Structures are given as structure tokens and as C-alpha cells.
Amino acid sequence: MGEASRFCHFRGERLLEASRLTKIYRVGGEPVYALRDVEFVAPQGDFVVINGPSGSGKTTFLNLIAVIDRPTSGEVYIEGEPTSTQSEGQLAALRKTTIGLVFQSFNLIPVLSAAENVEYPLLLQGSERSPRRARVAAMLAEVGLSELARRRPSALSGGQRQRVAIARALITGPKIVLADEPTANLDSETGGAVMDLMRRLNEEHCVTFVVVTHDPAVSKYAKRRVRILDGRLEEGGDHGMVDSAS
Amino acid sequence: MxxxxxxxxxxxxxxxxxxxxxxxxxxxxxxxxxxxxxxxxxxxxxxxxVHEYGNLQIGSPDLWNGTADSYDRLIPPDAVAQIEAALAEEPTLVGSTVQLQFPGLLARGERTQVVRATGVVPGNGVLEFNDLVFIGRGLAPDDRAAILIGRSLAEKLALSPGDAITLTLTTVDGAYNASPFTVAGVFRFTSEAFEQQVVFMPLGYAQRLLNTPGVDRVIASLSSLEATNPARQRLQSALRGASLAVDVKTWDELSPFxxxxxxxxxxxxxxxxxxxxxxxxxxxxxxxxxxxxxxxxxxxxxxxxxxxxxxxxxxxxxxxxxxxxxxxxxxxxxxxxxxxxxxxxxxxxxxxxxxxxxxxxxxxxxxxxxxxxxxxxxxxxxxxxxxxxxxxxxxxxxxxxxx
Structure with missing residues (x-):
């Protein structure tokens, strides 16, 4: 591990925090608890893998901490600020600047090239053309896709698409990247490569990663493992570093 | 974005x-x-x-308010001179002329037709209808009892150039008058009603028949259709300044059709x-x-x-x-x-x-x-x-x- 990783690891800052987070869905008029009084804290530079079976509440939890959904009760704090009182516009601004998202199905815009997909969040921020393009080129180089910058998503493999999605999530320099089943649509080798990349970026950019997955193989990339079951989080595994190469 | x-x-x-x-x-x-x-x-x-009415017509308010049969509407020569002086100041003016319209009964033998007789200045270059004549000739400045008739009227009364007809009318004093005319030419127009009801004769002869030196309208031709309304505004204020009791009507106001x-x-x-x-x-x-x-x-x-x-x-x-x-x-x-x-x-x-x-x-x-x-x-x-x-x-x- 380099200087950055030692520096980032567990700085103690409560970058992302969930307090008594509860989400109840109504199914046929009956309340169903997707999450129940969840407590969660992730400091800057952390790499948390949340593991759990289907229907355990992983994606619901991710949606809440990604501020794309609102809890039934409880609170999500981003950089110490409560989010429940923020407007839709303020939450969109948070997602634009502070949170990067990586999806299971990549969710790239099919009519845009790899470079344009990565460029899109910068367009939202109103960045100048010249530095914007330079930043996109650098980010694509970082994820190893410089040669494929002009290709549309349909002309990329699953692993390449997920790399584009990761580049898109990181391009604005967010403090938090949330990934929902990032390896689910990839074969094990490609999935491993994607996780290697995310772990490397975590180290190099000091970005907090929260990855939810049902894939046990992803856990080995975690600095911290958390298990989710029936809407409750349980700390699992050690809090130590795991070699990104392992 | x-x-x-x-x-x-x-x-x-x-x-x-x-x-x-x-x-x-x-x-x-x-x-x-x-x-x-x-x-x-x-x-x-x-x-x-516009070919039928000109761009603008200047006449007494009586001319257009439903009392047109009264000859009170006629404009005396001194007022005509004042109107023409005001028109001369209009930058878009191409030319102007005067007309005297009156009702009459045209007869040839047993056949008759109520017409709108129109006294025009032959060769005025503005609105004289000579260019619509397709049989015979147009009116000349020295013509007297010559008349132009429409094609439909010519067919109805079986008239040709050179034929004689009689026009009966009422003078401005209320007396009956009648005059023989010679058909100088036959004109055609887009409207059948116009061809059947309108006849043209020299203005001087029309004034003599009606026993008046007046006319009932001054007609102005302008450089374009678009010039009509601005010219009307200018002319109206000029005529108001000259204290003339006349109205200025545009071609579209004059044509209900x-x-x-x-x-x-x-x-x-x-x-x-x-x-x-x-x-x-x-x-x-x-x-x-x-x-x-x-x-x-x-x-x-x-x-x-x-x-x-x-x-x-x-x-x-x-x-x-x-x-x-x-x-x-x-x-x-x-x-x-x-x-x-x-x-x-x-x-x-x-x-x-x-x-x-x-x-x-x-x-x-x-x-x-x-x-x-x-x-x-x-x-x-x-x-x-x-x-x-x-x-x-x-x-x-x-x-x-x-x-």
C-alpha cells in the first residue's frame, strides 16, 4: 500500500452515516420492513462491502444512502449534514458532486460514446470544454479505456462498460462511490478485474467505496465487511486491509 | 448541458x-x-x-353613409383643388383622378338595364378602365357622348361598338334628363356584376348631364398596396388641417366583397x-x-x-x-x-x-x-x-x- 492508502485508511471522519434508518414498504396494505433501525458509518477512504442474499435489503439501503430514495424514518448524513430536510434539487446536487453511483447493469447512455458518458456529469456541472475533455481523457486512461473512448456502449464488453461506469462515477471527484452489484453481470475474471480497479481507485483517490453484493468473492476486496439480513446490518469480518491484488 | x-x-x-x-x-x-x-x-x-377602386378614395361622408342618392355628396371644384394639393404632398402617390358616379337607366329599344354610370377623366392614367377594353376603343379626352359598356351588358342588350343607346337619369336639381350615347368600346372585368352594371363616360359630359361642376370622389393611386394605410393617415391629417369635411377610405373598406x-x-x-x-x-x-x-x-x-x-x-x-x-x-x-x-x-x-x-x-x-x-x-x-x-x-x- 502507498502513502495515500495509509493516509486514507480510517481517518475517522464520519463521511457517510446512517442513523436508525428504517424503510417500510406496503404490500397489500401490510407493512413490510425492508430496513429496520440500521446504523452505519463510513469514514473517508473506507472500502465497505455489504453482503447479503437477495431480498435482504441491500439495494434499499444503497438507494437510501445514495439519497435517491427517502427513508420511512431515520436519517442519512453526508459529511455530517442530514439529508431528510434537503430538497430534491439539493439532493441532486449532492449526487452530482459528492456521490458517485455504479450500477449492476452499467446504465450507460446508449447514444453516447464511452468518453461522452464519462463527460456527462461534468456537463451537468458546467465545466469548461477544454479542461473537461482533458479530465475525461485522463480518467479513461486511468481505467484503461483510452483506446475505446469513441466507442458506444453497445460496442464494449461488459467489463469495459463497467469501467466506463466507474469512470463516470469518479469523474467529478466524489468523496463517496456507491456500487450496486457491480460484478453481477460479469464473469468472475472480469468481475475480479473491475473490483481490482475499484480498490485501486479507492487507494489512489482516497474515495470511500460502499459496494453491495450477493457475491461472496467480492468480500475479499473489502477493508470492512458488513452483512445485511432481513433488513438489519451486522458488522462482519475484520476491519483490516485486504490486499487489492488478492 | x-x-x-x-x-x-x-x-x-x-x-x-x-x-x-x-x-x-x-x-x-x-x-x-x-x-x-x-x-x-x-x-x-x-x-x-385596387384596380376597381384605386388605393384611396376621398369623398363626402354622405357618399358612404347610405345617403348616396343625394347629390349633396358632391365635392365642389375648389374643394377638389384643395384635395389634389394635399395629395401632391403624398410621397407614395402615383397619380390621382376624379369620378362622378350616378344611377341611370340604359335603354336600347325595348331592352333596359339599370346601371351605375361613371364619369371618368379619359387618359387620366390612374383609373380609367381603357385598358380593359377588348372590343372597340377606349374613351378619348375629346369624346362627348361616348360610352364604354361591359361585356355582359353588351351581350344582354346586343350592343357593339358604334351602336346607339339612351341613358336616362335625374339631374342634381331633380329633373329628368336623357341623352343618346354611342358605344365606343366593350370592356371585360373579373366580376360579372361589374360588367353588367357599370358604364363609363367622359366626366365633362356626365357633369353636363347632371348639371353640376362637382365630382363625388377623388381617387388616388399609390406605389403599392402596403403604402395605403400610412398614406391614408397622412392624408387624413392634412385634410383635417384644411378643414375639409371629407373622409378618406381605403380600397378594402370600399369593397365589402x-x-x-x-x-x-x-x-x-x-x-x-x-x-x-x-x-x-x-x-x-x-x-x-x-x-x-x-x-x-x-x-x-x-x-x-x-x-x-x-x-x-x-x-x-x-x-x-x-x-x-x-x-x-x-x-x-x-x-x-x-x-x-x-x-x-x-x-x-x-x-x-x-x-x-x-x-x-x-x-x-x-x-x-x-x-x-x-x-x-x-x-x-x-x-x-x-x-x-x-x-x-x-x-x-x-x-x-x-x-
Missing amino acids: GWWIPLRSIWRNRRRTVLSIGIIALGTAVSFFVLGFVESSRRLIQEST YRQLSSYFSALFGFLSAAVSILVFFIILQVLTLAFLERTREIGTLRAIGTTRAQVFRLFLAESAWLAVVGSAAGVVIGTLLGLGFNAVGIEWRPPGTVEPVRLAVQLGVATAAVPFVVSVAATLLSALFPSIEAARLRVVDALRVE
Whole structure:
């Protein structure tokens, strides 16, 4: 591990925090608890893998901490600020600047090239053309896709698409990247490569990663493992570093 | 946000985009073609009306307020001189003349016809109708009891140039008067009623028959149709300054037929334009709604990575704007080609109540294209409003769940 990783690891800052987070869905008029009084804290530079079976509440939890959904009760704090009182516009601004998202199905815009997909969040921020393009080129180089910058998503493999999605999530320099089943649509080798990349970026950019997955193989990339079951989080595994190469 | 993103987006489903553009283009082309035809016809009627009335007529208010039978309406020579002096100051004036109109009964043997006799200044170069004569000759400055009659009247009374007829009338003093006339020529006009009811004679002879030195109107010809209203304003204030109790009427005010036809044309185009716009609106609404539904997940993604509702709304509206502009522009091109083709064929038609066929044409050009273009763009944007609002209002998590 380099200087950055030692520096980032567990700085103690409560970058992302969930307090008594509860989400109840109504199914046929009956309340169903997707999450129940969840407590969660992730400091800057952390790499948390949340593991759990289907229907355990992983994606619901991710949606809440990604501020794309609102809890039934409880609170999500981003950089110490409560989010429940923020407007839709303020939450969109948070997602634009502070949170990067990586999806299971990549969710790239099919009519845009790899470079344009990565460029899109910068367009939202109103960045100048010249530095914007330079930043996109650098980010694509970082994820190893410089040669494929002009290709549309349909002309990329699953692993390449997920790399584009990761580049898109990181391009604005967010403090938090949330990934929902990032390896689910990839074969094990490609999935491993994607996780290697995310772990490397975590180290190099000091970005907090929260990855939810049902894939046990992803856990080995975690600095911290958390298990989710029936809407409750349980700390699992050690809090130590795991070699990104392992 | 980049202008190219919505442009790129509209080509994701080429068939649907081509269909949308085709519908907008067709609607625009139909509206453009019909408006071009309406405007061309309106222009023909305008020119014909100005040929009949001149651009402006100046006369006593009595002339146009329903008491026209009274000769109190006549303008004395000194007032005519004042009016002509005011007209001479008008920069768009091409020329002016005077007329004296009165009712009379034209008779040849047993056959009679009530006519509107019009005393004109032969060779005035403004409004003398000599150029409409197609059999015989026009009126000359030294003519006295010579008369020009319309083709329909000539047919009705079996008259030819050189034939003698009698005109009976009432003088300004209320006495009956009658005079023999020689038919100098036969004129033709677009209106059958005009050909049958209007006859022309030298003004001097008409004044002598009516026993008056006055005229009932001064007629001004201007450099263009568009010059009419500004010239009227200037002339009215000049005449008011000279304390003359006269009104200035424009050619369209003098022709109820033109006003009715113009209103009819406007209603016709308005109805058709509305029908086409409604059709375009609903078809495009359906196409765009379908397109937006298919992109629900993408909308969720855009929102999840920080796009605001307003930006989503603008993005989708911008896509529709591209469709609208490209479709409407294509419609203008198609409409132009249709119009050029129609004009090249040279179709002629004889409108009801007229004796001369007119060549049907489509007026092309930017001014004519502007209205259908704007209407089509507006209809398309309006149809995009609902799906764009719906797209912007989607809940992010719900949108992301859609496969």
C-alpha cells in the first residue's frame, strides 16, 4: 500500500452515516420492513462491502444512502449534514458532486460514446470544454479505456462498460462511490478485474467505496465487511486491509 | 448541458424519428401549401379590387353613409383643388383622378338595364378602365357622348361598338334628363356584376348631364398596396388641417366583397391549420410518450447521477425541439416543391360570379412559410410538454427499477 492508502485508511471522519434508518414498504396494505433501525458509518477512504442474499435489503439501503430514495424514518448524513430536510434539487446536487453511483447493469447512455458518458456529469456541472475533455481523457486512461473512448456502449464488453461506469462515477471527484452489484453481470475474471480497479481507485483517490453484493468473492476486496439480513446490518469480518491484488 | 445530447438521442430509434419528422413535415407542408394558395388568391383579389377602386378614395361622408342618392355628396371644384394639393404632398402617390358616379337607366329599344354610370377623366392614367377594353376603343379626352359598356351588358342588350343607346337619369336639381350615347368600346372585368352594371363616360359630359361642376370622389393611386394605410393617415391629417369635411377610405373598406372573402380565407386557413396542428399534436404526443416510456430507466440513471428535474425536462423538450425544427423545415421544403410544381402546371379556374378564369397559384416565400413553421413547432413542443413533465417527475428509484 502507498502513502495515500495509509493516509486514507480510517481517518475517522464520519463521511457517510446512517442513523436508525428504517424503510417500510406496503404490500397489500401490510407493512413490510425492508430496513429496520440500521446504523452505519463510513469514514473517508473506507472500502465497505455489504453482503447479503437477495431480498435482504441491500439495494434499499444503497438507494437510501445514495439519497435517491427517502427513508420511512431515520436519517442519512453526508459529511455530517442530514439529508431528510434537503430538497430534491439539493439532493441532486449532492449526487452530482459528492456521490458517485455504479450500477449492476452499467446504465450507460446508449447514444453516447464511452468518453461522452464519462463527460456527462461534468456537463451537468458546467465545466469548461477544454479542461473537461482533458479530465475525461485522463480518467479513461486511468481505467484503461483510452483506446475505446469513441466507442458506444453497445460496442464494449461488459467489463469495459463497467469501467466506463466507474469512470463516470469518479469523474467529478466524489468523496463517496456507491456500487450496486457491480460484478453481477460479469464473469468472475472480469468481475475480479473491475473490483481490482475499484480498490485501486479507492487507494489512489482516497474515495470511500460502499459496494453491495450477493457475491461472496467480492468480500475479499473489502477493508470492512458488513452483512445485511432481513433488513438489519451486522458488522462482519475484520476491519483490516485486504490486499487489492488478492 | 450539451446541445448535441438531445440531437443524438432523437436518432436512437431511427424509424420512429423518421416517422415523427415525416408527420410534422407533412402537416407543415399541407399548411404551407394551403396558406400559399390562400395568400396568392387574396393577392389576386386585392389587385383586382385596387384596380376597381384605386388605393384611396376621398369623398363626402354622405357618399358612404347610405345617403348616396343625394347629390349633396358632391365635392365642389375648389374643394377638389384643395384635395389634389394635399395629395401632391403624398410621397407614395402615383397619380390621382376624379369620378362622378350616378344611377341611370340604359335603354336600347325595348331592352333596359339599370346601371351605375361613371364619369371618368379619359387618359387620366390612374383609373380609367381603357385598358380593359377588348372590343372597340377606349374613351378619348375629346369624346362627348361616348360610352364604354361591359361585356355582359353588351351581350344582354346586343350592343357593339358604334351602336346607339339612351341613358336616362335625374339631374342634381331633380329633373329628368336623357341623352343618346354611342358605344365606343366593350370592356371585360373579373366580376360579372361589374360588367353588367357599370358604364363609363367622359366626366365633362356626365357633369353636363347632371348639371353640376362637382365630382363625388377623388381617387388616388399609390406605389403599392402596403403604402395605403400610412398614406391614408397622412392624408387624413392634412385634410383635417384644411378643414375639409371629407373622409378618406381605403380600397378594402370600399369593397365589402373583398372583406368577406378575406375573412373567409382567414377562417379557412385557420380551420385547416388548427385541424392539422391537432392531428400532429396527438400523433407526436403518442410517439413521444412511447419513446419516453421506453427510456424510464435511463431517466432514472440521469437523475441518479445528479441531473435535476428541470434538466431532465429541458433535455426531453430539447429533443422535441430538434424534431420540431427538422420536421417543420422539411415541411417547408416539401411545401415549396409542391407549390413550384403546382405553379408550373398552371391550372386555371373561373370563380363563381366572374367572367374571366384566373390562374391558380401558390404564393411561396419566407413570409408565407413562417406561419406554418411556427405553428408546427408550437404544436410539437406542446405535445412534448406532457411527456417531458412526466419524465421530470419520475421518482428515481421507481425509474431505476424499470427493466
